[in-house]
Amino acid sequence: MRFWLSIAWEKLGSGNFAGYNIVQKIAFARSLVIYEDFIAAIGEARTIFITAHVGPDGDTLGSMLGFKFALEKACPHIQRVDCVISGKMPDAYSFLPGIKEILRMETASTLLTQYDMAISVDCGSPDRLGLARPYFEGAKNSANIDHHISNDRFGKINVVETTAAASAEVAFDILKEMRIPLDANIATCLYTGIVTDTGGFKYGNTTAKVMETTAALISAGANPEYIFKQLYEEQPLCQVMLQADALLHTRFNADKTIGWAVVTRELLTQHGALDEHIDGLVESIRRIDSVLVAVVFKETESGITKISIRSDTHDIDVSAVMGVFGGGGHKMAAGCTMEFSITDAPEKLLPLLEEKVRQKLLVP
Ligand SMILES: [Mn+2]
Numbered sequence: 001m002r003f004w005l006s007i008a009w010e011k012l013g014s015g016n017f018a019g020y021n022i023v024q025k026i027a028f029a030r031s032l033v034i035y036e037d038f039i040a041a042i043g044e045a046r047t048i049f050i051t052a053h054v055g056p057d058g059d060t061l062g063s064m065l066g067f068k069f070a071l072e073k074a075c076p077h078i079q080r081v082d083c084v085i086s087g088k089m090p091d092a093y094s095f096l097p098g099i100k101e102i103l104r105m106e107t108a109s110t111l112l113t114q115y116d117m118a119i120s121v122d123c124g125s126p127d128r129l130g131l132a133r134p135y136f137e138g139a140k141n142s143a144n145i146d147h148h149i150s151n152d153r154f155g156k157i158n159v160v161e162t163t164a165a166a167s168a169e170v171a172f173d174i175l176k177e178m179r180i181p182l183d184a185n186i187a188t189c190l191y192t193g194i195v196t197d198t199g200g201f202k203y204g205n206t207t208a209k210v211m212e213t214t215a216a217l218i219s220a221g222a223n224p225e226y227i228f229k230q231l232y233e234e235q236p237l238c239q240v241m242l243q244a245d246a247l248l249h250t251r252f253n254a255d256k257t258i259g260w261a262v263v264t265r266e267l268l269t270q271h272g273a274l275d276e277h278i279d280g281l282v283e284s285i286r287r288i289d290s291v292l293v294a295v296v297f298k299e300t301e302s303g304i305t306k307i308s309i310r311s312d313t314h315d316i317d318v319s320a321v322m323g324v325f326g327g328g329g330h331k332m333a334a335g336c337t338m339e340f341s342i343t344d345a346p347e348k349l350l351p352l353l354e355e356k357v358r359q360k361l362l363v364p
Contacts, residue, residue, distance in 0.1 A: 020209050027161055027163045038157050039177065042078075044117075045078065045141065047082075048080070049111075049135055050083045051129055052122050058092075059166045059167050060122040060123075060167070062194075063189070065102070067171055068083050069097075070186050073186075080112075082111060090276040095227075115139040117143070118136040120144050122145075122148075124328050142156045144157070145170055148160075148162070149329075163207075165206065166197035168197070183221060187220035188221070188223070190217055191222035191224070192227055195214075236277065245270075246267065246296075252291075253354060253357075260294070260346060261282075263297065281308075282296040282310050285310075291312055293318060294312070306337050307338060309334050322335060
């Protein structure tokens with residue numbers, strides 16, 4: 001431990017870390033120690049299972065595939081790397097290289113009964129692994145690679161960097177430490193993870209380190225114009241119309257500091273839209289000048305309600321409110337699943353948000 005800390009200290013003094021603030025430097029020094037455990041575990045593994053949370057996003061898929069490409073390319077001792085998710089796969093990321101090789105738990109028929117090593121990326125809690133959970137827990141060794149503040153350290157090895165903007169940034173740091181050279185495929189996947197989790201480099205998590213990482217990814221072959229177009233400029237008509245409809249019916253509290261939209265199954269059917277087409281709606285509500293907290297309530301197929309929530313200020317921690325209902329995420333972007341119907345869920349959640357907003361407004 002001491003040995004690694006001294007190496008970390010030396011590296012930090014080397015001038016390669018100009019973009020790091022002090023919190024990031026300390027986090028990096030601590031991470032180096034954990035990276036060693038991870039790298040040693042990879043060295044011993046012949047079969048690897050990579051999984052992530054249900055309802056994967058750009059960071060989830062980009063990090064999974066980035067790892068897959070890197071391990072296959074640089075670790076000849078590894079015989080197979082299976083990327084598997086539970087539940088539906090969104091269409092929006094079909095441009096990612098290797099995306100077709102991601103298996104779905106529901107239909108995968110070639111999985112091993114036990115893997116040497118399971119890696120979970122971008123997932124804060126084992127509950128969110130869905131059907132992949134027994135494979136993660138049954139593997140001989142496991143690593144939990146993530147950046148969510150609410151992460152409950154469920155792996156045997158936990159590389160959880162809460163100062164990182166994206167799991168793809170954590171993946172980049174690990175690959176750098178493993179001295180695996182990047183190529184265009186790895187870079188495209190990791191770039192996608194970072195661009196999606198920083199909202200296109202707009203959120204407060206867009207640090208100098210993020211920009212340095214991004215620069216390295218572009219140098220390695222990621223094409224920002226192409227990736228941006230695939231992510232943001234190719235929305236299906238049903239998505240635009242669904243969101244226009246939901247936005248038109250957005251409701252507000254008295255002083256319009258809380259805005260919420262309700263998406264029922266009926267509304268989705270009316271527009272011929274799928275659950276994934278709701279992505280981005282909560283940001284549209286957050287963008288309204290008076291809004292401090294934006295919420296989207298989505299009725300799920302099983303009749304319970306999923307919440308997606310955003311805070312417009314560092315002073316309101318919506319991840320804590322989601323924790324009350326068993327959810328979590330980041331301070332300014334979080335979510336949960338409520339065991340209430342789409343009509344009851346707002347009544348349960350909104351008073352708690354009202355209280356949070358009042359507390360914030362009372363402080364000068
Ligand atoms: Mn993420």
